[in-house]
Amino acid sequence: MMLQPQTLLIVDDEMLNISILASALSSNYRILIAKSGAQALGLLNTDKIDLVLLDIVMPEMNGYEVCNRIKSDERTKNIPVIFISARDEDEDEERGLKTGAVDYIRKPFCLPIVAARVKTHLELKRKTDMLEQMAAIDGLTHIPNRRKLDETLELEWKRALRGGQALSLVMADIDHFKQYNDNYGHAAGDDCLRRVAQALASTLSEPEDFIARYGGEEFMAILTKTGHQRAVNIAANMIKNVSDLKIPHAHSPVAPYVTISVGVATTTPSSPREIPRQLVESADAMLYAAKQRGRNQVQSKDLTGC
Incomplete structure (x- = not known):
C-alpha cells in the first residue's frame, strides 16, 4: 500500500x-x-x-x-x-x-x-x-470503539462550546438482537453487527460526522455543526439503510428482517457547567422512547434554547 x-x-x-x-x-x-x-x-x-x-x-x-x-x-x-x-x-x-x-x-x-x-x-x-x-478501532465491526467515541465527544463538545455551534447525537440499537443471536447463532450475530455498522457508517456524508460502536448492539453518531432537523433526517436514513440490507430475522415481532430503533438529541452548548453526558442521556431517553413506541423508528428531542 x-x-x-x-x-x-x-x-x-x-x-x-x-x-x-x-x-x-x-x-x-x-x-x-x-x-x-x-x-x-x-x-x-x-x-x-x-x-x-x-x-x-x-x-x-x-x-x-x-x-x-x-x-x-x-x-x-x-x-x-x-x-x-x-x-x-x-x-x-x-x-x-x-x-x-x-x-x-x-x-x-x-x-x-x-x-x-x-x-x-x-x-x-x-x-x-x-x-x-x-x-481506537472496534475489532469486530471495524468502526471506532467506545474509547474513541468518548474522546471524540469530549473534543467536539468543547469545540461546539467555543464556536456556539449545534451538536447532535444519534443513538441506534438493533431491534431484538438477543433473539437474533439465540436463533441464528453468534457467528451470524457477529456478521449482522458488521453489516449494520457499515450501513450506518455509509449514511454519514460529511467528513466531520463520526460513528462508533457504543457497546453490544448499540451505535452512536456524533454530528458536529448539525441542527436538529438534519440529525433527524440522518437517523431516518440510517433506519432505511439497515432495513434495505434485508437481513432475515424471522424471530422479530417488528419485521421479517433486521431493523433498528434510533434516538436523537441536539443541543448548542452554552455554558462550561454543561457536560456531554447530559446530551448522551437525552439521546438514550429518545432511543428508549422509540423502543416503547414500537421500534423501527426515530424519536428525537431538540434541546437548543432550553
Whole structure:
C-alpha cells in the first residue's frame, strides 16, 4: 500500500530560511509554510500536519509561545515540534525541550542533519499514529470503539462550546438482537453487527460526522455543526439503510428482517457547567422512547434554547 507523504509545516519569519529548508525536504514531504506564529496556528487548525519546524525569534509571537499553544490544544498536542534557532545557549535549548519540543537544531544548520532528524521523528510519529488508530478501532465491526467515541465527544463538545455551534447525537440499537443471536447463532450475530455498522457508517456524508460502536448492539453518531432537523433526517436514513440490507430475522415481532430503533438529541452548548453526558442521556431517553413506541423508528428531542 502506497503511503501518503507526510506534511511538514515550516515556521520562520525569514523567507530565505524557509526556501532552503523547503527545497531540501520537498522531495519527500508535503510542505506548508508560515511566516508568523499566528499564521502557523491557523494552518494547524485547518490542515493535517505531521511535524512542525519552528523558529524561535519571530515578531509578535515567538516560537516558545507557538509551541505552548500547540501543546495545550487537544487537537494538536501530539504533533512533534522541532525548534530551529540561532539561539545557541544551552538554556535556550532546555527551555525549548521543556516547552514540549522533541528536538532542537541550532543555526547555522546542516541540511543532512536536519533531514535525518525530521525523518526519524516522522517515522516515529507514523508508527505512533498507527498504534493509536488500532487502539481506537472496534475489532469486530471495524468502526471506532467506545474509547474513541468518548474522546471524540469530549473534543467536539468543547469545540461546539467555543464556536456556539449545534451538536447532535444519534443513538441506534438493533431491534431484538438477543433473539437474533439465540436463533441464528453468534457467528451470524457477529456478521449482522458488521453489516449494520457499515450501513450506518455509509449514511454519514460529511467528513466531520463520526460513528462508533457504543457497546453490544448499540451505535452512536456524533454530528458536529448539525441542527436538529438534519440529525433527524440522518437517523431516518440510517433506519432505511439497515432495513434495505434485508437481513432475515424471522424471530422479530417488528419485521421479517433486521431493523433498528434510533434516538436523537441536539443541543448548542452554552455554558462550561454543561457536560456531554447530559446530551448522551437525552439521546438514550429518545432511543428508549422509540423502543416503547414500537421500534423501527426515530424519536428525537431538540434541546437548543432550553
